[in-house]
Amino acid sequence: MPYEALDFYDVDSLLTDEERMVRDMVRDFVDEEVIPKIEHACRDGVFPDEWRVALGEMGVLGAPLKGYDCPGLSYTAYGVICRELERGDSGLRSFASVQGSLAMYPIWDFGSEEQKQYYLPKMASGEWIGCFGLTEPDYGSNPGDMITKAEDMGDHYLLNGAKMWITNGTIAQLAVVWAKLDGVIRGFIVEKDDPGFSAPEMKGKHSLKASVTSELVFQDCKIPKDRILPGVKGLRGPFSCLNNARYGISWGAVGAAQACFDSAKEYSLSRIQFTHPIASYQLVQNKLAWMLREITKAQLLAYHLGQKKDAGTWIPEHISLAKMNNVDIALEIAREARDIHGANGILDEYCIMRHMANLESVKTYEGTHDIHNLILGRHITGIQSFTREL
Amino acid sequence: MNLQTPTVRSLIFIDELMVEGTSKGNHMTIAVLLKQVPDTTAKISVNGGRVDENAVSKWSFSPYDEYALESALQLKESAGGEIVAITAGPARCEKLLRDAAAVGADTLVHVSAENINDFDSIQVQNLLAAAVQKSGASVVFCGKQAADTNAGSTGPGVAELIGASCVTLVSEVSSDGGGYTATRPSSAGHEKVAVSAPCVFAFDKGICEMRRPNVRGIMMAKKKPIETWSVEDLGVDIGANGVNIDSHSPPAEKPPGQKFEGADSVSTVVSKLRDEANVI
Structure with a gap:
């Protein structure tokens, strides 16, 4: 169909x-x-x-x-x-x-x-692929404490450290890497063939299998002085990028949810149990109606956020809410769609399980679901709850 | 006018040819006739014996027109020139012209006819032929038939009206800067047909799919003006409605399938498969 x-x-x-x-x-x-x-x-x-x-x-x-x-x-x-x-x-x-x-x-x-x-x-043009190195093995939700560092060696910078969970890393011609220079987070452009740089692929994923995920390793990685991004210092740099990526995810999740809904609707109309299509049963219709409701709300959220982005009237918390909500409902829709597909839902003949597994990653990357809740909590109360003295 | 035997002024069946025509370097204008039809995947509903246009979820190029447009784009790339995309119909057809511009059509012409469905095929041909002449094009590309009516009369009909050669079932057209060589199927495989302008090529499915647009093309298409010509602007008398469809006959229904159950029926099934269906 x-x-x-x-x-x-x-x-x-x-x-x-x-x-x-x-x-x-x-x-x-x-x-x-x-x-x-x-x-x-x-x-x-x-x-x-x-x-x-x-x-x-x-x-x-x-x-x-x-x-x-x-x-x-x-x-x-x-x-x-x-x-x-x-x-x-x-x-x-x-x-x-x-x-x-x-x-x-x-x-x-x-x-x-x-x-x-x-x-x-x-x-x-797609001739060169880029990747983005912020997350480290021990610093995911807390990138401000990253340990990757850059040293000014006079005529070049020297990078040392490692990044993890980097989409496109192994296939990229360049990486925008965030590292601390004299304790301040700065952005650097590292090219594939720079000495001391390697990007091994991470294997064994059950999610985002058609995407390359890598580590970035810097061992006395030497880059020219003109590769520093001159226009930003501190976490504002990477967070500005993440705001745009998270915005795109809030729309993207709607697409995954639409695919799951489409498959569940078609399947339920053609699957006969107890002599009738399962779409004729109230429990299945309840699930489909819930999907329709949540997808429609997510579409309106994404569209209005898009208008605010274009008008320049957005704040990062708007994006947090949309990313969090839309990925959350997309994942739940994938799970309900799998349920409607019965055992067939686990086969790759249908898109359901693939989207579900993918969305588990999407829920976590670019700010986890919980971190976005904390961003909103801070916005509501004025009190940050990311960390405290123990 | 006899649409069964369109004028063919120059048909030469050859492998290597020299043809008369415009000299190399002359400006070539190709008019591509495009028809907007309900997408072949769109659900349609019938109301009052006609497709309910308000219920059509997606409108698209008629697929054979896509081959014509892509072939025109390729000819323009190889031989130069300009492409004029022409469509006739209500305001919704402007989307079709924008889509054509997004892949490379240079000039967009909308023959405005809100009541196009009331016109018969000859009246539509009159409109399109007048638009072709007004555009200054000497070469016309179109699909061999539209995906909705499947009449297959537009190419030959327009050729007749503008006094042009017509080659149908074309899969490919090339130009050496003078004349044009069209490839089409023959009983022996394929044949090359050489014609000179003015000429009309009606395309079958060829060797190329229509290219995908890109963002740059889409943004340029947005800015491109659409020339809207009314029937009055064209100054054409499209004549009275002269084609009447007396009746429609749906295909004969297939006989119902036969159902066999139990091991006793195996020999019967085998004999039917062998003697009636001839599949074993």
């Missing part, structure tokens, strides 16, 4: 013509190039390189960035792109999120003019 996007409140009618054309372009790509290949890619544990090429050719990488051959679309369009990509697979959306929001954005916002001119065009 062709995919029919659930849009109960006709939210997409609020998009501009241009945003709808971008949606259709990416949706067709996902239908034609991603869905027929995704299960094999997951079994093989690879990110197909032709998807990188296609994303570059479509011109969607770094979607909301302007200039330097970047697309210059609205943030709403960027959200729509994420939604359509994640309807295919969270790993595909992760690739685009990392490239655009975590690798291109810091260069675009905090880089020197020379860095922008050198890196951004080839990243927008």
